[in-house]
Amino acid sequence: MIPSPNGPRELTDRDLTALLHSEQPLVLESRFDGWETPWRALRAEDWAELDRELGARLVCATIETATHRATAERFDLESIPQVLVFLRGKLVARLQGRVPAREVIRAVRSAQSSERQRVEATSELAALTPEPSPVRSVLRQRAADAALSLAG
Numbered sequence: 001m002i003p004s005p006n007g008p009r010e011l012t013d014r015d016l017t018a019l020l021h022s023e024q025p026l027v028l029e030s031r032f033d034g035w036e037t038p039w040r041a042l043r044a045e046d047w048a049e050l051d052r053e054l055g056a057r058l059v060c061a062t063i064e065t066a067t068h069r070a071t072a073e074r075f076d077l078e079s080i081p082q083v084l085v086f087l088r089g090k091l092v093a094r095l096q097g098r099v100p101a102r103e104v105i106r107a108v109r110s111a112q113s114s115e116r117q118r119v120e121a122t123s124e125l126a127a128l129t130p131e132p133s134p135v136r137s138v139l140r141q142r143a144a145d146a147a148l149s150l151a152g
Contacts, residue, residue, distance in 0.1 A: 008047050008060040013070040019059055025108045026086040029062045030077040041081035046101035053105050087111045 008029065011019070019026055027050060029041050042050075050060055065072035065080060075084060075091065085093035085107045092114075093107035 008042075008062045011061045011063045011068075011071075013068045016061075016063060016068075016071050019061070020086055021089040022059060023088070024057055024059050025054075025111065026059045026061065026084075027104055027108065028084045028086065030065050030072065030075075030080055030082045030084070031062055032066055032080055033064045041083045041095070041097065041099045042101065042104070046099070046104070049101035050104060053101075054108060058108065085111060087115055 008027075011028070016028070031040055047060055050058060063071055065077050071077065077084075079096060081097065083093075083095040083099050083104055084091055085095075085104065087108075092111035095103060095107065
């Protein structure tokens with residue numbers, strides 16, 4: 001099986017920082033330069049399966065931890081290989097060792113489902129919360145100003 005042309009791209013510390021807050025989930029494999037299968041967490045076939053299942057809705061990347069120490073230290077990547085799954089800047093899954101693509105897909109979908117539920121719950125709560133009264137807001141601001149003037 002040939003890896004997808006959209007397969008993992010090699011990141012630097014700076015690239016990773018920019019991608020962390022993407023709307024798309026990020027799957028990141030940490031590795032040592034020169035290590036090939038079986039010492040990699042994901043094989044070419046696994047990356048191709050990730051691309052087939054999640055495609056454009058996913059960013060796939062690898063990072064070489066000996067060269068990019070800031071990322072290795074930030075995410076405690078001393079045990080290699082690891083696969084990290086990020087969603088909107090938050091680390092949502094850490095998988096260690098040889099990882100089947102299905103396990104990564106399950107982690108991504110679980111994180112997306114949890115995020116959808118959180119957004120829906122927040123929306124429901126906002127719909128149930130009454131709009132703040134302009135008078136109440138002014139009174140709160142005056143009370144806060146008075147408290148600050150007394151404090152200092």
